[in-house]
Amino acid sequence: MKLSFRNNVVSLAAETPEERAICALLRAADCHIFQLHAATDRGMAFSEIGPEEDARRAPLNIVQSIAPSFAPISNLAHTPFELGGQHYASIEGFWQGLKRLDPVERRAMAKLWGGEAKGRGGSVDQPTEFVYEGVSITAGSPEHWALMRNACEAKFTQNSEAREALLATGERWLTHKVRRDSRTIPGVIMADIWMRIRSKIQEEVVTLR
Numbered sequence: 001m002k003l004s005f006r007n008n009v010v011s012l013a014a015e016t017p018e019e020r021a022i023c024a025l026l027r028a029a030d031c032h033i034f035q036l037h038a039a040t041d042r043g044m045a046f047s048e049i050g051p052e053e054d055a056r057r058a059p060l061n062i063v064q065s066i067a068p069s070f071a072p073i074s075n076l077a078h079t080p081f082e083l084g085g086q087h088y089a090s091i092e093g094f095w096q097g098l099k100r101l102d103p104v105e106r107r108a109m110a111k112l113w114g115g116e117a118k119g120r121g122g123s124v125d126q127p128t129e130f131v132y133e134g135v136s137i138t139a140g141s142p143e144h145w146a147l148m149r150n151a152c153e154a155k156f157t158q159n160s161e162a163r164e165a166l167l168a169t170g171e172r173w174l175t176h177k178v179r180r181d182s183r184t185i186p187g188v189i190m191a192d193i194w195m196r197i198r199s200k201i202q203e204e205v206v207t208l209r
């Protein structure tokens with residue numbers, strides 16, 4: 001094995017068939033992070049930490065423009081689900097519909113997703129009080145957030161693509177930082193909802209094994 005250290009890069013070149021076999025095995029860990037153990041000048045060892053993204057444990061900011069593998073987590077994504085006997089095309093369609101007091105308009109919002117749901121919803125202010133399933137709710141209250149949590153639970157339970165995307169975030173911290181934070185569902189509350197649902201689904205997966 002030839003060993004060199006130049007420009008902060010440790011290079012190892014296989015010379016024997018055995019060493020080439022080890023290199024072939026390590027191809028599965030291409031781009032993974034390894035920790036260097038070099039306590040003496042006789043040799044060294046590298047222990048695997050894991051894939052780069054997981055190893056760095058960088059928080060993931062869940063927004064519509066995130067990498068496609070995580071995009072179904074976004075509230076704007078087209079992730080059909082049902083709640084209270086009603087069909088919704090996205091969480092955003094559900095959430096923005098709560099701003100409409102007219103049931104026909106609320107149902108129309110339920111069919112939307114993406115920028116259209118966000119844009120049409122943003123064109124009206126959230127009334128301070130609104131009624132959902134016969135219950136009067138104060139905008140921006142924990143009861144309002146509970147509606148978001150219920151809708152997200154329905155989405156991640158019923159929509160396998162969204163559930164797999166959420167599980168694929170592993171243990172990473174989730175955030176929801178957007179240009180202008182919502183006054184009714186602040187980003188920290190939204191991210192907390194996703195992480196709590198993720199923990200619940202992870203526990204269910206473990207119990208099913």
Ligand SMILES: Nc1nc(O)c(N)c(N[C@@H]2O[C@H](COP(=O)(O)O)[C@@H](O)[C@H]2O)n1
Pocket residue numbers: 062063064065074075076091092095118121122126178179181182183184185190
């Ligand atoms: N800019 C932007 N990108 C995304 O990917 C988003 N999910 C959001 N925000 C969503 O908008 C809703 C709150 O809107 P209001 O403050 O009630 O108008 C909520 O679903 C956020 O996730 N923004």
